[in-house]
Amino acid sequence: MLSMLQRPLYWLIILGISMPLLLGLIGVVLPSFGYDPALGQLDFHGQHWQQLFHQSEFWSGLRLSLGSGLLATLFAYWFASSLIMVSFDKPWFTRLQAAITPILSIPHASITIGALFLLAPSGWLVRIISPWLTGFERPPNWLTVQDPNGLALIIALVIKEMPYLMFAMAAALTQLQPDKTLQAARLLGYERLTAWHFTLLPQVFRLMRLPIFMVLAFNMTVVDVATIIGPNTPSTLAVTLLRWFNDPTLLLRGQASAAALVLALMVLLCILVWLLVYRAIHHWRQLHAMSGGRSSWLRYWTLTGATGAAFTLCLTILSLVVLPIWAFAQRWRFPDTWPASWTLDNLSRAGDRLVSLSAASFSLALCSALIGLILALLLLEHERKYQRSDGTVIILFSWVLLPQVTLLFGIQVGLLFLNWNGNWFSVLGLHVLYSLPYVYLTLKAPYLAFNEAYLQQANRLRATPLRNFILIKLALLKAPIAASLAIVFSVSVAQYLPTLLAGEGRINTLTTEAVARAASGDRKLVSVLALAQAILPLICFMLATMIPRYWTTGRLALRRQFCSN
Incomplete structure (x- = not known):
């Protein structure tokens, strides 16, 4: 009986997954070309696309989404892979894996709010070094969060996504034989980190392409993180789209649908570009390996990335620690490092x-x-x-x-x-x-x-x-x-x-x-x-x-x- 129902259930699940996907694509493609029965628009036209391409807010939002998404993914992958390579055969590698596992469970919004309270001009980082180092008695007039270039957004995305990529890379290593591969390369005279770049890293990348592309798609299209810590004027394209779709006049829905399709195409294009660039880098790496050198400048690149990863982990921990401090703080004036008094009234007020x-x-x-x-x-x-x-x-x-x-x-x-x-x-x-x-x-x-x-x-x-x-x-x-x-x-x-x-x-x-x-x-x-x-x-x-x-x-x-x- 179970075997008889298994295949119909399978196709029923596939249908249930596919129909909303198809509905979502149709529901955004048709309005972008003017067909929207809900608004009484039944004629196909390209006016929404013309309006979109004349919107300066669209181009600035697209630039921010592309820049922040690509840079955050690149830094997260660079830091994660570097720290894994440096720590892999060290005694503290297992402890590092255990430390990042709880971070994976923390929602993006929570870590981003913690990063906001950490990086703000009156945030905990400035408080820690004030006034003894900075001389600040009042918060400085710095644009450290919601900056127009999206730097705070990139930092917040790297803080959250780097532990996930480390977890994915550690899982990929269990499907390989890293110890034997590294031992063979070391017997041939290769320096340890150079052996990683020439032997293991290409194999690991093939196994974790999907997690990397999931991170890339998320970073380019995230709404909650960009709303909390990202720039407001202009905002990223995803946040701009949400505002257009929620416009009370409903006149921007067609334009927003066209922009949503552009954003989806940009994600697919960035994935393709990532693959092409990686293939070029892999070809260069093969040529470099065939030159016979047993060491490479890539080890300095890896050590720099591992340093950045350690700094990012510190920011992650501080972002999580600052949340309970503010949750139980009663009086915390700048530039005090710690609250002057504590209370439970914040919980009761909620x-x-x-x-x-x-x-x-x-x-x-x-x-x-x-x-x-x-x-x-x-x-x-x-x-x-x-x-x-x-x-x-x-x-x-x-x-x-x-x-x-x-x-x-x-x-x-x-x-x-x-x-x-x-x-x-x-x-x-x-x-x-x-x-x-x-x-x-x-x-x-x-x-x-x-x-x-x-x-x-x-x-x-x-x-x-x-x-x-x-x-x-x-x-x-x-x-x-x-x-x-x-x-x-x-x-x-x-x-x-x-x-x-x-x-x-x-x-x-x-x-x-x-x-x-x-x-x-x-x-x-x-x-x-x-x-x-x-x-x-x-x-x-x-x-x-x-x-x-x-x-x-x-x-x-x-x-x-x-x-x-």
Whole structure:
């Protein structure tokens, strides 16, 4: 019975993933060419494109999106790869991996708010060195955040994305034989870091192209981070698009649709350029390796990148530490390094609002994690049985590689047409769609590597396939399942634009509220919201680490207790 339903369920899931994707593309392509029945526009024309190309705000926003997205991705990859290469065979490599794991669970908005409080002219960095070093008794008139060149935005993106790329690179190394490769290169006389560049780094890059492109697409199209710490005049193109789509006159929707398509094409073009540039660099590296030199100037490039990575990790830690300081600070005048007094009144001031927002975030994240896990298991079981994915990967990762701002505006048009807008289930559906690629990617390797002989033997002993699947296979895979649930939970908590557009302001979460209040100037309340947003995924990650470790012993002890009674 299960085998009979497996293939129809698979195609039903693929249809459920593909239809919103198609709807989003159609809903943004047609209005860009003038066809928008909701506004009574039924004639195709190119006026919206002409208006767009005459908008100076479009060109400045596009420049900012391209510059900040590409530079943030380049720095994040350079720093992450450099630190991995420098620390790989050192005793503290394992401790470094353990240190960056909790950072992965922190939502972008929380870290960005912490970076805002850290880098601002009256931020903690200036307070630490004032007045004994700077002489400042008042905050300096510096434009360190929301600067027109987007430097603070680049720093915030690197702070968040570098640990993720380090995690992805460490995972890629487990699929290779780095120790043997490096040993062979060292026996041939190659200097250690040079051996990395000539042998291991090209192999690692092939395995982590998808994470790099996911980071690139996110950095170029992010809305919440750019809203909090990015430039306002002009803003990045993604933030500008959100303002155009929300224009009360609805006259800018066609122009915004055209700009959203341009942004999607720019993301795809940047991915292509990245691949071409990497191929050129790889060809140069091969020629350089064939010259016979056993050392290279690349080691200095790597050491510089590792230094930048260490500095970035320090900024990350300080950005997280400053959140609870502001959340419990009562009086903190500039240039004091620490608050003069502490209080719990900030939590009580948030009061019932904090509880309701936390409950909304938790319920959405928990439901999307469980649904995403079930869908991923069905997709992976089909892939295991038939030894092919039938385009699953392409469809799934279109959701994370195509800009949210492009797809969601088209989906919003469809939700309005179906009268599903402002619905909790619509928000949940989008959270599942944007979380599913992550749980699929996390579970794929351990699930397909599972030894099916255990399950087959269990089915021979007791012909209950579903029960054996749950109690044998899923029980043995409890560690990767727990990790995937934690990752999906944190991804759902961090969702800003899907919640904002599908919920239309009726469904509020910690993320939407924190981003909305980030510019209010009330640092204490914003810190409370950001801290609550960070704590939820952290608790989930802690549980995901602890439960698999004690699950079996605890279950057996409980079973023995019941049997003895």
